[in-house]
Amino acid sequence: MQIYLPIAELSVNLFFLIGIGGAVGFLSGLFGVGGGFLLTPLLIFSGVPASVAVASVTGQVVAASTSGALSHYRRGGIDMHLAMYLVLSGIVGAFGGVAAFSILRALGQLDLVIALGFLLLLGSVGTLMMIESVNAIVKQQRGVVVRERMPHQHNWVHGLPMRVRFKKSRLYISVLPVLIIGLIIGFLGSLLGVGGGFIMVPALVYLLRVPGSVVIGTSLLQVVAMMAATTVLHAVQSQSVDILLAFCLMIGGVAGAQFGASANKYLRGEQLRALLAILVLAVAIRFGLSLVLTPADVFSMAVFGPGGAR
Amino acid sequence: MRWLVLALVTVLLAISPASAERLVSQLSTDFIEITSSYDGERITFFGSIEPEAGAEQRFVEGPFHVVIVVTGPAQDRVARQKTRQFGIWLNTDQVVFEEFPSFFQVLSSGELLNITSPTTLAVENILPEAQPSISTEAGWWRSSVFGRELVRLMTQKGFFGLNESGVRFLSTSAYVARLTLPSDAPPGSYLASTYVFKNGQIVARRAEGFAVRKTGFERFLAVSASQQPFAYGLVAVALALFTGWLGGVIFKR
Numbered sequence: 202m203q204i205y206l207p208i209a210e211l212s213v214n215l216f217f218l219i220g221i222g223g224a225v226g227f228l229s230g231l232f233g234v235g236g237g238f239l240l241t242p243l244l245i246f247s248g249v250p251a252s253v254a255v256a257s258v259t260g261q262v263v264a265a266s267t268s269g270a271l272s273h274y275r276r277g278g279i280d281m282h283l284a285m286y287l288v289l290s291g292i293v294g295a296f297g298g299v300a301a302f303s304i305l306r307a308l309g310q311l312d313l314v315i316a317l318g319f320l321l322l323l324g325s326v327g328t329l330m331m332i333e334s335v336n337a338i339v340k341q342q343r344g345v346v347v348r349e350r351m352p353h354q355h356n357w358v359h360g361l362p363m364r365v366r367f368k369k370s371r372l373y374i375s376v377l378p379v380l381i382i383g384l385i386i387g388f389l390g391s392l393l394g395v396g397g398g399f400i401m402v403p404a405l406v407y408l409l410r411v412p413g414s415v416v417i418g419t420s421l422l423q424v425v426a427m428m429a430a431t432t433v434l435h436a437v438q439s440q441s442v443d444i445l446l447a448f449c450l451m452i453g454g455v456a457g458a459q460f461g462a463s464a465n466k467y468l469r470g471e472q473l474r475a476l477l478a479i480l481v482l483a484v485a486i487r488f489g490l491s492l493v494l495t496p497a498d499v500f501s502m503a504v505f506g507p508g509g510a511r
Numbered sequence: 512m513r514w515l516v517l518a519l520v521t522v523l524l525a526i527s528p529a530s531a532e533r534l535v536s537q538l539s540t541d542f543i544e545i546t547s548s549y550d551g552e553r554i555t556f557f558g559s560i561e562p563e564a565g566a567e568q569r570f571v572e573g574p575f576h577v578v579i580v581v582t583g584p585a586q587d588r589v590a591r592q593k594t595r596q597f598g599i600w601l602n603t604d605q606v607v608f609e610e611f612p613s614f615f616q617v618l619s620s621g622e623l624l625n626i627t628s629p630t631t632l633a634v635e636n637i638l639p640e641a642q643p644s645i646s647t648e649a650g651w652w653r654s655s656v657f658g659r660e661l662v663r664l665m666t667q668k669g670f671f672g673l674n675e676s677g678v679r680f681l682s683t684s685a686y687v688a689r690l691t692l693p694s695d696a697p698p699g700s701y702l703a704s705t706y707v708f709k710n711g712q713i714v715a716r717r718a719e720g721f722a723v724r725k726t727g728f729e730r731f732l733a734v735s736a737s738q739q740p741f742a743y744g745l746v747a748v749a750l751a752l753f754t755g756w757l758g759g760v761i762f763k764r
Contacts, residue, residue: 203694205545210695212694264755272759425755429751440740444732455754455758493598493599499593500663504589
């Protein structure tokens, strides 16, 4: 069954959209990530213009993260004070990201920057996750008791000025690294159409030493708020948010996430992280190949629409 | 007296030549609606070549050839070229073509070069290859190179094309032609120009328009997105929050 997408101005199979939404939703429920980093590339590879894909997936990420954020909120798993700093700096970053998006689109370099961004981001995060989870699995098999890193251990980040007390996280740290993390994730997230949970969580855990009980909830709330702002910014700036496309992806995504979350129980933490690392690396390699291999056609074309070339 | 009659007849013949044809034609639709299930549309062109109104002759004498040129709304298009820099492929050069037709399909009843001369084709702007104009800022050479590539890309997408067996004659004077409009052909007003050729000369022509428009909900969404972008964005966010919340409630997570 074909469905016409009024903003993308093309007709796509409805079951294909709900299907990739569901598959990515399943993986995002399984691994506890937003799934934007898979969905945006999948849409681009299946012919949706990059600008429409990025802008519409931001809407989908909001939906995918909302139910998780709500359930963490009910359980008291969100540090609102910390989330506020992250969200405010994230929105500032998103303004920068959406502006960069428009400029790059007019210059004809948007696809390149999206491909490079995914390659570097996913490549580095995937490699780190791979090393970490392989080490954990090897130690597990040798019978070494893995000691989790303690939340109160200090590092160089804790020596910075402008300290603020975050009661829920039991932290007394400088706001500077918090704001910088928010800013970077806001910029990259709005430019690449990803929620950034897969950078946010490691950053909160390893840099700020936020305790595990509030990490996921706080990161999810930040993703919801920042991506909501990004969706509005994209709608105003590039007018490329396709509500129909986003809605089809949401339906699949929200349903798939529930099944993913239940499948989550059958896998161990290290195994999950190793699988996620493989997935992330696969997407990174796909983008890397598209940059390095000789393209089938060195010429391409685009239309100048509202807000610049598509 | 006899000379006078002969002269009069000659003058009359010159005023209303014996071979005066006119074209009567009709499109199967003049308004294509884009709805949620829109997946392209097929348009049929019917036509008949008849003697000019008021002419004495009862029938027309062929053989005729018919060429139909369908043009879509003009857009500003850019053609880009990738080259290898520092080991990766990136867009390094681009040429903008303003007012470039978004759609250009030519249907004809035979090979164009057998129908008429290249000069006529060029003067009437019938060939898809002739569409890119020379851009002053890019210069002649780059304009022609990028223009040719743009036409090739448009042809690959099915927006440009030439079908030399697209027009079929039902009798010596009546024809029918079919054109499939792809689903991603842009909305707007389209122009179908029909030319009737006889012995390489245009003997009749006619232009008809049809519109491709989003209707109903699709139109509402597209208009809101461009007229009320802020409200549109807020609605998109509200929809996302609601869907996410609903999913959580349904599955009791």
